[in-house]
Amino acid sequence: xxxxxxxxxxxxxxxxxxxxxxxxxxxxxxxxxxxxxxxxxxxxxxxxxxxxxxxxxxxxxxxxxxxxxxxxxxxxxxxxxxxxxxxxxxxxxxxxxxxxxxxxxxxxxxxxxxxxxxxxxxxxxxxxxxxxxxxxxxxxxxxxxxxxxxxxxxxxxxxxxxxxxxxxxxxxxxxxxxxxxxxxxxxxxxxxxxxxxxxxxxxxxxxxxxxxxxxxxxxxxxxxxxxxxxxxxxxxxxxxxxxxxxxxxxxxxxxxxxxxxxxxxxxxxxxxxxxxxxxxxxxxxxxxxxxxxxxxxxxxxxxxxxxxxxxxxxxxxxxxxxxxx
Numbered sequence: 001x002x003x004x005x006x007x008x009x010x011x012x013x014x015x016x017x018x019x020x021x022x023x024x025x026x027x028x029x030x031x032x033x034x035x036x037x038x039x040x041x042x043x044x045x046x047x048x049x050x051x052x053x054x055x056x057x058x059x060x061x062x063x064x065x066x067x068x069x070x071x072x073x074x075x076x077x078x079x080x081x082x083x084x085x086x087x088x089x090x091x092x093x094x095x096x097x098x099x100x101x102x103x104x105x106x107x108x109x110x111x112x113x114x115x116x117x118x119x120x121x122x123x124x125x126x127x128x129x130x131x132x133x134x135x136x137x138x139x140x141x142x143x144x145x146x147x148x149x150x151x152x153x154x155x156x157x158x159x160x161x162x163x164x165x166x167x168x169x170x171x172x173x174x175x176x177x178x179x180x181x182x183x184x185x186x187x188x189x190x191x192x193x194x195x196x197x198x199x200x201x202x203x204x205x206x207x208x209x210x211x212x213x214x215x216x217x218x219x220x221x222x223x224x225x226x227x228x229x230x231x232x233x234x235x236x237x238x239x240x241x242x243x244x245x246x247x248x249x250x251x252x253x254x255x256x257x258x259x260x261x262x263x264x265x266x267x268x269x270x271x272x273x274x275x276x277x278x279x280x281x282x283x284x285x286x287x288x289x290x291x292x293x294x295x296x297x298x299x300x301x302x303x304x305x306x307x308x309x310x311x312x313x314x315x316x317x318x319x320x321x322x323x324x325x
Contacts, residue, residue, distance in 0.1 A: 002039045003030060004129035006118050008111065008138035009101060010042055013050050013087070016101060017301065018213070018246065019135055019164045025249035028083035041129070043118050045110075046078060046091035047101055054080070058089065064124055066117045068109070069182035075117045077125075090117050108172040108199075109180050115141035116181075119150050133160045137170030140203035141181065147206045148187055161207035163200070166221055166228050167305050170199030194229060204233050210241045218243030287324050294323045 009015045011024025023042060031040040044050075058078040065072040076091035090096075095110040104110065119142060122128065134142045143159040176197040177183055183191075193201040204210055212218050220226040222235050234241050251257075255273065256264050262280030265273020275291050282289045296318075300306040319325065 001034055001037075001131070002127070002129045003027075003041070004122075004132045005040070005042045005135070006115075006132060006139045006142060007042070007044055007135040008114070010044050010087070012082075013044065013054060013089075014047050014101060021249075022164070022213075022246055023135065025252070026247070027085045029247070029249075031084050039127075040084075041086045041088065041127075043088045043090065045096045045101075045114055046076070046089035048097045048099065049101075050089060051091070051097075061088070062124060064117070064121050066113060066120050067182060068113055068116065069178065069180055073113055075113075075121065077121055088121075090114060090121070092117075108170060108176060108197075111138040111170070112141055112176075112180050112199075115139055115145065118142060119145050119154070123153060128154070129157055131158050131160060133162065134203065134207070135162050136164050137168055137200045137203075140170055140199035142203070143207035144183070144187065144190060144202045149183060158208040159206075160209045160211060161203040163210070163212040163221070165305070166200075166212075166226070166230060167303075169201070169228065169230070172197040172199075193233070201230065201233055204230065204237065204241075208240075210234070210237050212241075212243050214245045215243035282324065292322075294321075296323055296325050298325075 005023060005027050007019060007023040009020040009023065011020050015021065015024065023044070027040045027042050031038055034040070055078075058080050061077040061079050063074065063076045066075050073094070074092055078089040078091060080087050080089075092113065095106075095113055098104060115138075118132075118139075132142060132146070134140065140161065143161055146154050146157060146159050172180075174188075174192065174195070174197060177185075177188055177191055181187075181191075187202075190205060191197045191199070191202045212221060218241065221241075222231055224231045227234060255261065256266055258264075261277055263273045263276035278295055279289050279291060282295065287295075298311065300308070302308055315325075
């Protein structure tokens, strides 16, 4: 089976959160599970940070020109291999030579270019995936492209769209298709949602399968409170919308070998190993070193959907207990 993962980030090349973790470990895990005969590849943008850190080790494949509405944009294609997986990097300095991956005023155009480039370059690689697995709004145009303009070029390729974070949906004005994407006018209604262009909505209704990062999150997203307006769209997919719990890279997160731990441990030395790491962390943070104090940690961005407001609500009562936060 030939599987192509498309994402805006992947470890160790560039990452800002959980998506990068998953794209750094899932492709190689799937490749190992499928065994010989499988061909798993990943495509992501060539950010400035990627070029600066990994550029010398990348191989130049070719260049293409990508149609965006009324214009064509250059795209260089670079590659490398890691853990049995081939990674491609799409290079356009106008869109990706920036100090940050996200947060620019033209993010919609940047990742519309990225999505179009993905489906444009595959024929030139002489490699046709059985499944294209898209992740979050930055790749959300791809299922729509496969169903419409590129259907003849990809008649047997299936698409999966995974929602890692429902809050970010790729919204733009209603003229975005005309100004940037360049799909036929009949695609306007697929892209439209709540009087704006919504790329994630288009992916949800056109992908062959839609998934998210856990069964619990899948159930939550069927309710308006959690779904940021997408509950009915997701519910309309019925059994084609499923939750698959994210795993971890067991080589990277191995307490017997992971660098940086104060003490390594296994299932037999678990308790004492955890205590030694706790004491070392307390010392590093300048907290009282006490093995009997409950130590709580929250690793997160300071964003509302991460539950910071819930933590603040109970913080005073929490810190009145025998805990370290």
